[in-house]
Every structure is written in structure tokens, then in C-alpha cells.
Amino acid sequence: MFPELNNLLxxxxxxxxxxxxxxxxxxxxxxxxxxxxxxxxxLKANCKVCFVALxxxxxxxxxxxxxxxxxxxxxxxxxxxxxxxxxKSAVDIFxxxxxxxxxxxxxxxxxxxxxxxxxxxxxEALKPMDxxxxxxxxxxxxxxxxxxxxxxxxxxxxxxxxxxYCRATVCREQKGNVVALVHDSGxxxxxxxxxxxxxxxxxxxxxxxxxxxxxxxxxxxxGQLRILWRRPSQPTAQRDRSLTYQYKIQDKNVSFFAKGMSxxxx
Amino acid sequence: xxxxxTCGTGTRSTGSVVVAASRNNVTSFQRRGPRASGTDSxxxxxxxxxxxxxxxxNGQLLVSTGLPALDQLLGGGLAVGxxxxxxxxxxxxxxxxFKYFLAEGIVTGHTLLVASAKEDPADILQELPAPLLDDxxxxxxxxxxxxxxxxxxxxxxxxxxxxxxPKMEARPVSSSRFGHYYDVSKRIPQELIEASKWHGFFLPExxxxxxNVEPCSLNHGYIKLLQFIQNIIYEExxxxxxxxxxxxxxxxxxxxxxxxxxxxxxxxxxENCDSSHSLTKFLYMLRGLLRTSLSACIITVPTHLIQxxxxxxxxTNLSDTVVGLESFIGSEKETNPLYKDYHGLIxxxxxxxxxxxIYDVSDVKDLAFKLKRKLFTIERLHLPxxxxxxxxxxxxxDLAESAKLxxxxxxxxxxxxxHLDF
Numbered sequence: 001m002f003p004e005l006n007n008l009l010x011x012x013x014x015x016x017x018x019x020x021x022x023x024x025x026x027x028x029x030x031x032x033x034x035x036x037x038x039x040x041x042x043l044k045a046n047c048k049v050c051f052v053a054l055x056x057x058x059x060x061x062x063x064x065x066x067x068x069x070x071x072x073x074x075x076x077x078x079x080x081x082x083x084x085x086x087x088k089s090a091v092d093i094f095x096x097x098x099x100x101x102x103x104x105x106x107x108x109x110x111x112x113x114x115x116x117x118x119x120x121x122x123x124e125a126l127k128p129m130d131x132x133x134x135x136x137x138x139x140x141x142x143x144x145x146x147x148x149x150x151x152x153x154x155x156x157x158x159x160x161x162x163x164x165y166c167r168a169t170v171c172r173e174q175k176g177n178v179v180a181l182v183h184d185s186g187x188x189x190x191x192x193x194x195x196x197x198x199x200x201x202x203x204x205x206x207x208x209x210x211x212x213x214x215x216x217x218x219x220x221x222x223g224q225l226r227i228l229w230r231r232p233s234q235p236t237a238q239r240d241r242s243l244t245y246q247y248k249i250q251d252k253n254v255s256f257f258a259k260g261m262s263x264x265x266x
Numbered sequence: 267x268x269x270x271x272t273c274g275t276g277t278r279s280t281g282s283v284v285v286a287a288s289r290n291n292v293t294s295f296q297r298r299g300p301r302a303s304g305t306d307s308x309x310x311x312x313x314x315x316x317x318x319x320x321x322x323x324n325g326q327l328l329v330s331t332g333l334p335a336l337d338q339l340l341g342g343g344l345a346v347g348x349x350x351x352x353x354x355x356x357x358x359x360x361x362x363x364f365k366y367f368l369a370e371g372i373v374t375g376h377t378l379l380v381a382s383a384k385e386d387p388a389d390i391l392q393e394l395p396a397p398l399l400d401d402x403x404x405x406x407x408x409x410x411x412x413x414x415x416x417x418x419x420x421x422x423x424x425x426x427x428x429x430x431x432p433k434m435e436a437r438p439v440s441s442s443r444f445g446h447y448y449d450v451s452k453r454i455p456q457e458l459i460e461a462s463k464w465h466g467f468f469l470p471e472x473x474x475x476x477x478n479v480e481p482c483s484l485n486h487g488y489i490k491l492l493q494f495i496q497n498i499i500y501e502e503x504x505x506x507x508x509x510x511x512x513x514x515x516x517x518x519x520x521x522x523x524x525x526x527x528x529x530x531x532x533x534x535x536x537e538n539c540d541s542s543h544s545l546t547k548f549l550y551m552l553r554g555l556l557r558t559s560l561s562a563c564i565i566t567v568p569t570h571l572i573q574x575x576x577x578x579x580x581x582t583n584l585s586d587t588v589v590g591l592e593s594f595i596g597s598e599k600e601t602n603p604l605y606k607d608y609h610g611l612i613x614x615x616x617x618x619x620x621x622x623x624i625y626d627v628s629d630v631k632d633l634a635f636k637l638k639r640k641l642f643t644i645e646r647l648h649l650p651x652x653x654x655x656x657x658x659x660x661x662x663x664d665l666a667e668s669a670k671l672x673x674x675x676x677x678x679x680x681x682x683x684x685h686l687d688f
Contacts, residue, residue, distance in 0.1 A: 033623050056620075057557045063324075063621040087554035094551055095496055107547070151546035151580045183583060190576035217631060249624045 001041035001068060002033075004256045008227060008245060009206070013045035018138050018175045021167055023204040025197060027184035029223045031210040033254055035144045036061070038179045040068040043075055047176070048136035050125040052118070052143045054086035067252045080136060082125040086148075106154055115154060115162035123169055126176065139176035141166055146200075147183040147193055156192040160199045167203070184209075205231055213246075220264035221246045225256065315514055315560075317374025318346065319444050324622045329376070329516055329562050332366030334445040335644040339614050339628050340587060343444070346516060347556050348586035348618055349549070350564045357523070358593050359610065359635070360566040362450070362642060364520055367564045369394040369454060371462075371518035373446050378464035379498055381491055381521045383528035387466025390522075391459050395448035449640045467494050469529065487530045488548040495519060496555055505559035517561035524548075525567045525581075534571040542577060549584040586618035591635070604649060608634035612644055 006012055024034045039061065042049050053061060062072040075081035089104050097108070103121035106113030126139035149159050163180065170176040182200060185193045201207060207228040213221060229241045245256045257263070321328050321342050328343030331350065337343045344350050350367075354360035371378045372394065380387035422428060472490050484492075499505050504517045525531050525545045533542055545567075556563055565585070569578050582588050593610035594600045612633045619625045632647040 030619060032619065036623065060621050064623060067623070087550075087557050090551060091496070091554040091558065094492070147580075147583065148550070151543065151584060152550055153543035153547060185576065185579050188575050188579035190579055193576070217627075219627070219629060251622075251624060254623070 001037050001044060002254045002256075005037055005254065006041070008243070008256060011041075013041060016042070016045045016047065016137070016177070018177060019171045020177050020205040021163075021171060021200075021203055022177065022179045022206045022208065023200050024179065024181040024208050025184050025210070026181070027186050027209065027211040029210055029212045031181060031183075031208075032056075032144070033249055034208055034210060035142070035179075035181055036064050036068060037254075039072075039142055040065055040070045042140045042142070042177070043070045043072075043080065046080075046137045047140045048080055048082075048126060048138075049075070049140045049142060050082045050084075050122055052084045052086070052122070052141070054148045055144055057087055058083055058085050084121065107152060109153075113154060114158050115149070119162055119165045119169075122166055126170060126174065128174065139170055139174050141170050141176070141178045143178075143180040145181035145183060146196060147181075147185075150190075150192050150196065156195040156199075159196055163200060163203070184211075205229070210247075220248060221262045222249050223247060224259070315516060317370070317376055317444065318516060319343070321345070323625070324620070326620055327560075328444075329518070330370050330374075330445040331363070331564075332368075332370035332446070332448065333363070333642060333644070334447070336363075336589070337445055339630075339633070339644070340589075340617060341625060341628075344562050344564075344587060345618065345620055346560055346562050347558075348562060348620070349553060349556060349584075350562070350587045350589065351582065351585035352564065352566045352589050352591065353569050353582075353615070354566065354591040355570045355593065356596070357566065357568055357570075358595060359591050359637065359642075361522070362637070363589075363591075364522060364564060364566055365390070365394050366448060366642070367518065368520050369397060369448055370446060371516075372454065372458055372464075373397045373399070375462070376516045376518050377498075377502065377504075378462065379467065379495065379517060379519045380464060381467035381469075381494075381519070382523065383469035383487065383526065384523060386468050387464070391464065391466075392453065394454040394459075395450045396452035396454050397458075398447045398449055447641070450637070450642065451640050465494075465498055467491055473530075484547050484551075485530050485544040488544055491521070492548065492551050492555070495552070499555060499559045499561065504561055515560070517559065519556075519561055519563040521563065521565045523568055524565050525572060527571075533574060533577055534568070536573060542574065545577065546580050546584060549581060553584060553586075582616060585616070586620075588616040589613070590615050605634070608636050608645075608647070610635055611647070 001013070011017065022038070024031055024038075026032075026034075039049065039051065043065075051061075058072070065072045072081060072083070076083055084103060086104065089102065090107055092098075093102055093104055093107055101117050101120075103118040105117045106115065122141055126141065128139075146159055146163070150156060163178070166178055170178050180200065182197050183193065184197055207226075207230065209226040209228070210223055211226070212223050223246070225245050225247050227243045227245070244259060246259055246262060247254050247256045248262065255263075315327075318327050318329050319342070320326065323341070327346040328337075329346060330337050330343050331340070352360040352363050368378055368380065368391065370376075372391075378391075380390055382390060467490075469487050469490075472494070473487060499517065500508060502508075502517070504515075523529070525533055527534050531544055533545060552563065555561075567581060569581075572578055590613040591610055592613065594602075594605055594608070595610075599605050612635045614628065614633075617625050617627070630646050633644055634647040635642060635644045
């Protein structure tokens, strides 16, 4: 996790909020550093994490996680992390048809399937264990990323249904969190993606939007992060607070600074 | 893992199948690839594969694309396990890059897999450019050698210690190095092709047999191609799961014109098509196959034919490295004095961040390419000198207009609306 981002979001691993849906979106840039941040943040916060990783392999997240101070292999072995590796499972399903239902069943179906097996997998993974196991703080579902599901033939409505079910189970019942990454296609006229993004935008409590600079490429400032709080927890705070920061990604950290205050410029 | 063993008909070792629902499953399959968790011990094993080198930044195993200039722009080379997508309007120069990639595979001894729906892979291999190696250069260097021989017999009188040192080789070295140069005007010698190992997938030949996989929304041709690729990877042991074969070589896959109507895909015909997910699903499966094997893939997609822009965006997101070629032929830029020395612009649209938070970003955004008689070069775009006697305002305005057009293509960390890179 990035300490500066924790300061901006006003959280620490000890006091992570519960029952929230966080939407990560990126426009014209790569927002996967946010996924790495939340993964290591929740693992350090001693939460039980179910990670649906559809776009990269396990060792990719593991190696980056080690740079950020968490070991995914140990977390997986002791049961804190349930990792669904989409790429590997897809190859297995496609070439070796299996009898028992697999979470990524929809890959084999001809028409646009529904994500019910995936939801049941998440439900099973995050259901509270009451006997003998170490008590984790709260369950967290992390999805990287939802736009890939659209490319795989699932409709936008089906993905929204899936997120709705997950929210009902994880956020409401179990007081956990859901974090999902969606790509913003911008001017590529991807209607399904826009439906998904707008739908999730209205449901989420926190939106982190990584976008490129309006002026183009810059070596010292890699992009801009817009943080939008919706339905904040404190009643006295203003509604829909929004902040914008610029960031630079380094090898093991991401540094954030106010707009125009990049250390390279000052 | 008994649960894992019940699945499927293959004879794969049980350790290599991960049943996601089981939390205690620790796969015994350690993929021998750049994704092996972390360390120097992994790197020392991997360097021994010919034609590859570990990346300076994160130890990732890289292969050359056949163009050393392009390798440099991509941060050292193409990472093993990734897909390189070449976007070329009207498909003028992308076949050349495709052939460079395959020729590099032959020279370094990698196994090739060539898939095409239009041309027979054997014909594609015949047209590969000839490499500039020791024996090719020998004829050209012979005259030089004759000249040098007379000189070398003269004994050094003053610096006589230097006579004892071995002579420096000035010619291009043999094929154990990374990245070679090719002569586009010559064909690759037949013996090199015969000595190499390659598999061809020509769609009209393979599609005639009936398919016995249950229908899914993937195209018939794509299913066949995926099965072919998966078969080669398994049979020849590129993913380390075959107990008989211990392969320590790279599989280079080249797929031409993916998404064109010849593959049976209809995304080029209409905007809202029924099987609009065929191509993206295929790319996802291909990504899954590549990530778990020692292979690298180059694909060309006729993006000018695809009607639906959303699909192009999705294809770009599902590929790891994306290089766009914009040739000047047929556009107004052909007669523009700004571009008179070049044949087109090259944009590095996307570079993967693998095992890392950041990647090597080249500072140079304005790159142009030129196809000379023997060589395909990539250079930084230089403005031609303004040799007019008087300051002609109209020509300066034209140049400014053209410079603005360079804007949208640049930057893979961020793209903005205005062209103000600094």
C-alpha cells in the first residue's frame, strides 16, 4: 500500500472502513497500481480477501506485492487470500471440459451467460468461518477487472447484477468491502462499458479515477487521480467531496502531490 | 489433489491444474518462465535459452522482435508470455514486421508457429528477409581481408606488445547475440528454413474436419487455432507440464490478419454483429496460453476494417504491447515537406507493466520509420531544415498543423487532448 494514498483517503489499515463499494477507474492510462494498493492494504489490515484476477497471472501480483510488503503466497497458504486466477482457469475450462461447475463457466457458453457461478464462488470463499480459524477482520472482494468480463461475452447488465449480489452479501450481510476496477473507454464509444461504469458510479461510496494529464505525456507526472467521496459516513461533512491529485509512480511507491506541485517542477 | 485429478481427459500432472475453489491447493507446477517468483536463481536458469536476455529492470525474460531499434523502444525487447499487436492502417508495413519477428526466430533457433488464413505458412517463410550473419558478410568482407592481410604481416616496431593481443572482429557476430539485422532485399537461405523447426496453421486446410467441441461463442476457426497452439505447447513441452519433454526453447507464434473475414469473423462487416465477442475471447484465451508457457506472439489486426471502435479498444486492452504504424501513403502527409524523408510514423501505444509498478518509458514520442532498400529503420522525427530565402508564413503554418497531428498518438502513460509534451 502507498502511505501517501492512505493519508489522502484518511484511512489506515487499523481503521479500515466497512460496508463500502470502491470503484477504481482509469481513463487513457493504467490504473492497476490502485489494485496493488488495495490488495496490499487489505492484506495488511488483516482482512480476508477474495481476489478475482482476470487479467494477469498470480506471480505478477505476488512480485509487486512483495515490493509493497505483503506476500501473497503466505496469505494464500494460511487462508487469508482466496485467489481466482482467470487466465489459467480459462485455459483449463476451454481445453478440458469439466463436469463440476466452475466459477468461469460462462466462457464455455454460447450465449451471454450469467455470472451466478462466479457469485457463488465469491460467496463460498468469503463466508464466515466460525470454528477454529483465525478471525479475520472483514471480508473483502477485489475484482481486476470488470471490463474484461464485457470482452468475454457477458452483458453489462449481467455484470451489474453480479456486483449487486456481491454488494448485498459482502457489504450488507458481512459488513465487508468490495473494490472493482473498470476501464473507461473514453471516446471509443463502448456503450456496454459506459453503462457499467455509470451504473457502478452511482452505487459506489468512493470513486478513484486515474486519468492522464490533459496536456499529454510527462516524464515526471504520470497522471492525475480524482478522488470522489459519495455518501460520506460523517453527517456533518459536505456531500460528494472531491479532490484531485497528481501522481508519479516509482519502483516501490507512488508519490502524490497537489496539482502543479510536482517535485520536478518546484 | 484428488479433486483436481478428476477433471479432463488430458494426461497432465495433477499439480498443474489449479482448482480455484480449494484453498489449500498449492500447485507444484513451477512455471519455468519469467513469472517464476522472483529471484536470481530463476534468472540464471533462464539466461541459458538462446536468443533471450533478462530485462534490466525486473529480470523479465525478453526476446528480440527482429528490429533492434524497436527492441530499444519496447524497453529491451518483447517479454516472453506476452502478445505484440501491430496496428497498421491498410496493412502495408505490418507484414514486414511480422517477417522480421519470424526471421529472428529462425536465426536464434526458436520454434515457430505461423498461422494465417490467407497465405500458406510455407510461402510466408520463403519470403523472410536474409540475416546479416558471419557467412553472409564474408563475401563482402573478403576484399577488406585481403587488404588487411598485407598490413598484418608487418611487424609492429614500436608498440610490439599489441601484436600479441587477439585481433578485434569488426564483422557482425554470430547468432548467439540478441537482435540481428536483416537484408530486406534478399530472401532467407533455404538451408536456414530447413534447419529450423516450424509449425504452420493454414486455415482452409484445417477447417475441413468436423468439430466435436460444444458450441460456444467462439468462432470455428479460432477454436481450431487455439487447439492447435495448445497442442504444440503441450506436445513440445513449452509449458513444462509434459514429463517427457524438457524444452528449453521459446515458441514464437505469429498470427496474421486476425479478425479479418477470412477467419470467419464478421466484425469487419457490420457494426453490431452477433459474434462480436469471438475475437476478444480468442485473445483472452491466447493470453492465458502464453502466460503459462515460454512463448511470445505477434498478431496483426486489420483495424481499418473493423467497424466497431469499441472492439478495437477492447483488443488493445487485451494485448500487452501495442505498436501502431501510420504510413503516409495515400494521406495528405505524403506531400508534406515535414515528412519527406520518411515513410510513416510509428507509435508505441502500450507497453505492459509486468511484475512491476512502472515500466521503461521512452522519452521520444515522435518516431518515424523509413523503409530503405535493405533496411527498415526507426528514427526520431527531425524537421527538415528551412532552406527558403524568405520567411514564408504559409509553409510555417503547414508545419505547425502537421506537428499537431502527432499529438494524439503519443504517450502510453497518459494521453491528453492537446499536444504539449514536456
